[in-house]
Each structure stands twice: as C-alpha cells, then as structure tokens.
Amino acid sequence: MWPSNSLTERLNLDWPILQAPMGGLVTPSLAAAVSNAGALGGLGMWGFSREDGARRVAAFRQQSGRSLNLNYPLWDDPGDQRTASGPMREMLQTLFNEKGLGEVPQPAGGAGAVTADHLAMIEEIKPEVVSFHFGLPDDAILAAVKATGAFIISSANTVREAKELEARGVDAVIAQGAEAGGHRATFTGVDIGQQAGLFSLLPQVVDAVSVPVIAAGGVSDGRTAAAAFMLGASAVQIGTAFLRCEETDISDVHQNALDTATDEATIVTDVITGRPARFIKNRLIETLQASGLPALPIPAQLSLTRPLLASGDGSVAALFSGQSAALTKRRPAVDLIEALARETGERLKAFV
Numbered sequence: 180m181w182p183s184n185s186l187t188e189r190l191n192l193d194w195p196i197l198q199a200p201m202g203g204l205v206t207p208s209l210a211a212a213v214s215n216a217g218a219l220g221g222l223g224m225w226g227f228s229r230e231d232g233a234r235r236v237a238a239f240r241q242q243s244g245r246s247l248n249l250n251y252p253l254w255d256d257p258g259d260q261r262t263a264s265g266p267m268r269e270m271l272q273t274l275f276n277e278k279g280l281g282e283v284p285q286p287a288g289g290a291g292a293v294t295a296d297h298l299a300m301i302e303e304i305k306p307e308v309v310s311f312h313f314g315l316p317d318d319a320i321l322a323a324v325k326a327t328g329a330f331i332i333s334s335a336n337t338v339r340e341a342k343e344l345e346a347r348g349v350d351a352v353i354a355q356g357a358e359a360g361g362h363r364a365t366f367t368g369v370d371i372g373q374q375a376g377l378f379s380l381l382p383q384v385v386d387a388v389s390v391p392v393i394a395a396g397g398v399s400d401g402r403t404a405a406a407a408f409m410l411g412a413s414a415v416q417i418g419t420a421f422l423r424c425e426e427t428d429i430s431d432v433h434q435n436a437l438d439t440a441t442d443e444a445t446i447v448t449d450v451i452t453g454r455p456a457r458f459i460k461n462r463l464i465e466t467l468q469a470s471g472l473p474a475l476p477i478p479a480q481l482s483l484t485r486p487l488l489a490s491g492d493g494s495v496a497a498l499f500s501g502q503s504a505a506l507t508k509r510r511p512a513v514d515l516i517e518a519l520a521r522e523t524g525e526r527l528k529a530f531v
C-alpha cells in the first residue's frame with residue numbers, strides 16, 4: 180500500500196500525497212513543485228475565466244510535465260443579494276472604517292460551476308485529475324469531463340456522501356474529517372456539529388466503498404500520514420501544511436497567524452464565506468457571530484469580508500486553517516514532500 184498502489188500507478192505518482200487545491204492561494208509554481216517532487220499538484224479554478232485558468236495551467240506545464248489536478252467548487256448562483264445584504268454591510272462598515280478601507284462593497288459573485296468555457300478548456304488540456312468540492316456537477320457535465328480521460332474525485336463528510344459519490348462514478352473518494360482546514364465538503368447539508376473526525380470517518384468510508392479512499396483533515400507529518408494509511412487510506416490530501424510552503428500566495432498576516440496557531444485556535448463557521456469552513460478564530464469572527472446576522476450565501480458573504488485582508492491586520496482578516504497548523508512549518512514544498520515521504524515510510528516500517 181505504501182508508497183505504491185493502484186492510485187499512484189494510474190496517476191503516475193511517486194508518493195500517494197495530494198496537495199489540496201486551495202483556490203487562488205495555490206500558485207502554479209507550488210503545484211509544479213509538488214508534482215515534480217512526485218506528489219500530485221492541484222490548481223483551483225473558481226474565480227478564473229477560461230483564459231486565466233488556461234494561463235495557470237500553462238504556467239504549471241512550463242514548470243512540470245507531471246500530473247495535474249484541476250479543482251472546481253460547486254454552488255448555486257446566490258442571485259441578487261443587494262437588498263438582503265443591507266444589515267450585514269452596515270455592520271461590517273464599522274470594521275472597514277476602522278481600517279480605512281472605504282465602503283463595504285455590494286455583494287458579488289455567481290455560481291461555482293464547470294462552465295461551458297471551462298469544459299472546453301478541460302477538453303483541450305486534458306488534466307490527469309479533475310476534482311470537485313461540494314458534490315459533483317450534473318450527469319451531462321460529469322460525463323463530458325470523464326470522457327476526457329480525467330480521473331474524477333470529490334470529498335465526502337459522511338459514509339452516505341461517500342456512497343453517493345461512488346454511485347455517481349467517481350474514481351476515488353476523499354474522506355474529509357472535521358480537522359480539515361477550508362470548507363466542509365458536505366453536499367447533503369450535514370450539520371457541522373455532527374461531522375466526524377478523520378480517525379472515525381476514514382475506516383468507515385473505507386469499509387463502505389470499493390473505490391480508493393483519500394484521507395483529508397489534520398494530515399501534516401509522517402505520523403498522521405502513517406495513521407491514515409493504517410486506517411485504510413490509499414492516499415492523503417493535505418491543505419494546511421501546503422499553505423505554509425514558500426510557493427503559496429498567502430498574505431504575511433495569514434502566514435504569521437499560522438506560525439503561532441495552537442490546537443485550540445480554530446473554529447468552523449459560515450460567517451466569513453457563507454458556507455461552513457475552518458478558520459483561526461479572531462475578532463472578525465467574534466464580531467460577525469455576536470451580530471446574530473445570518474451570513475449571505477456563498478460567495479456573496481465572502482465578497483463582503485474579503486477586502487478586510489488588505490488591512491494587514493490578522494484580527495480582522497479571514498485566516499483559513501486546519502486543526503493541525505502547529506504541526507506545520509514554513510518551508511519549500513519539495514522539503515515538505517521529502518519529509519512526509521521519509522517519515523511516513525519510517526513510521527509504517529516500525530509497525531511491521
């Protein structure tokens with residue numbers, strides 16, 4: 180199982196390690212460094228036009244000839260939120276004034292989807308892997324993506340979701356435990372308070388599906404990766420540890436906050452983006468929660484809170500993080516992968 184299995188053979192990987200595609204925070208240089216080191220680099224596509232998406236892929240291909248994962252988060256168009264956003268904008272205005280950021284913008288942003296333009300791009304560039312977050316697209320789009328030869332993956336927060344993904348034809352399921360940074364992947368409205376940790380979820384998903392299972396949530400070093408393989412994972416998908424890599428595009432204030440984050444630093448909340456996601460708890464989250472105002476749907480809520488990042492103040496910026504940030508450190512991606520590969524092998528050997 181470690182380090183070679185059907186998944187690594189199919190995707191031409193040296194190591195069963197996937198770098199989580201984290202939207203625009205992942206640069207083509209990070210994904211290329213990861214793939215060149217024998218793991219799987221991934222690029223988020225949401226928010227990028229076909230041309231910009233293709234430019235990201237071209238930049239990756241210039242730096243790496245190895246496998247690539249393109250990622251599409253999926254959500255409905257929130258519609259016109261201008262009227263509904265009044266109280267939220269008014270409340271946020273106090274923070275914008277404090278930071279000299281001008282007026283809170285009007286809510287913006289449409290559906291998270293594989294548009295016709297992006298489908299054409301996928302057909303042209305034929306990425307080795309196409310991954311989705313928040314379920315799968317409709318059957319016609321899914322079939323068209325599959326027809327390109329792409330290996331299809333998506334995340335599940337429960338056994339029920341894993342089975343549904345398998346029934347719809349994914350090639351592997353990502354079991355995302357509660358420890359994970361970023362958005363909960365649920366597409367069946369799982370109550371976040373009921374989301375299982377990876378230690379519980381992973382073996383139950385492994386028992387329930389026959390496709391390979393990729394473990395996500397809290398995997399950050401050789402110990403945690405080895406534990407995932409012992410629980411039946413065929414690969415691990417890692418987000419927060421890759422956020423620390425020198426090739427990412429995260430702000431200094433975010434990187435500094437991750438330097439000092441402890442096991443009790445994070446919280447899952449929908450107040451920043453409109454969907455439950457894990458962040459380092461700070462004044463922005465406390466203020467939004469104390470207001471009692473419901474978050475606007477994603478990405479409208481995100482469009483209101485995102486400008487606060489420009490303040491350079493970690494108390495009011497959105498700081499995505501998983502629960503294991505304290506186990507991660509700043510370093511080049513190649514060093515992270517080398518360390519994971521070496522330490523995971525050593526840990527697993529110790530049990531033979």
Ligand SMILES: Cc1cc2nc3c(=O)[nH]c(=O)nc-3n(C[C@H](O)[C@H](O)[C@H](O)COP(=O)(O)O)c2cc1C
Binds near residue numbers: 223311362502
């Ligand atoms: C900053 C951040 C952004 C993320 N964005 C995405 C995304 O766009 N698409 C996706 O499939 N997963 C995304 N994820 C979730 C990861 O795929 C994965 O479930 C998670 O990072 C695993 O937990 P860890 O952060 O403890 O490694 C994101 C995670 C983080 C930390």
